[in-house]
Amino acid sequence: MVLRQGDDVFARLEAVMRDEAIPAAIISGFGFVGKATFGFFDYETKQYRPKTMTDLELTNLTGTLAWKDGEPAPHLHGTAGDDSFRTFGGHLLALEVGRGSLEINVLLIPTRLERAIDPDIGANVLQL
Amino acid sequence: MVLRQGDDVFARLEAVMRDEAIPAAIISGFGFVGKATFGFFDYETKQYRPKTMTDLELTNLTGTLAWKDGEPAPHLHGTAGDDSFRTFGGHLLALEVGRGSLEINVLLIPTRLERAIDPDIGANVLQL
């Protein structure tokens, strides 16, 4: 997939999962990011502490596509560099393509994979 | 592919694209870098502002191989750590293997892919 400026990466991946009935997939990608919201999981509050950054070269996007309660559930981590090549990274809560494009490679897995809350750790875990 | 000290990664990938008539490919890799030149695209000048760094562990190389105007056109992004494990990353303009080696995984795509300048954004975009 080649996404263009302004595209919402999560929404686009969710639409492709529905339209193509993708059972599961491995994601890799890179490109230019207009806006990225990272979140660090706080186990006390069970919430992600978010931070939004703008205009970054995404050096790597790594993730999986799976389903949760019948809905598409992409899980993406990213690393991105700013105009001085310092890098930032973490779990992605939102990602919007910037000027230029973002290339995503979707490697299909033929078995449907589901995520579910693991009661021991209070987080979503991919069930194999 | 396993590249060795002093190898020019772009020249080696371009040679393999020609020699093996690779229509397109997904690239991932890692290894030791003698010299990496990153570039951040400046939309005002339509030029990359470059910075060269030396002796880094490349933690991830992500990219695609495609063609532009009949010539091989690798597009690579990288993240790399220095001797204190701080990381730097961005769009790669040049990459030379350092002491040790650099391992590159080339996942072939059977369809020939071309890049072309997108007039709206003034940058090369992969055409699917």
Add this chain to the structure above:
Amino acid sequence: MVLRQGDDVFARLEAVMRDEAIPAAIISGFGFVGKATFGFFDYETKQYRPKTMTDLELTNLTGTLAWKDGEPAPHLHGTAGDDSFRTFGGHLLALEVGRGSLEINVLLIPTRLERAIDPDIGANVLQL
């Protein structure tokens, strides 16, 4: 593979290589890390200078599985972000899963690959 809190990533990969007789593989992954030990190779002493860090989101794991002297020899590089999304990365000496999980994609290569010390550079190099 989905690894859980406390799992030793190297030990788990080595066990899978033996149990499934994996000739070689490309590794990618991401998830939450309880403890990561990075090492930067010092060519004077031929030793890795190590540094251990805790509680990081692993934004990317890139590596290969091969064999050396009849033993499993995973080679892994990683990039990881802390709670302020600063990233660190390099060659991994040890990696333990943190709260949550770590997802690893193992892409099998049908040919057995071996690592051997390259006498010119004094480091392990993958033999193709």
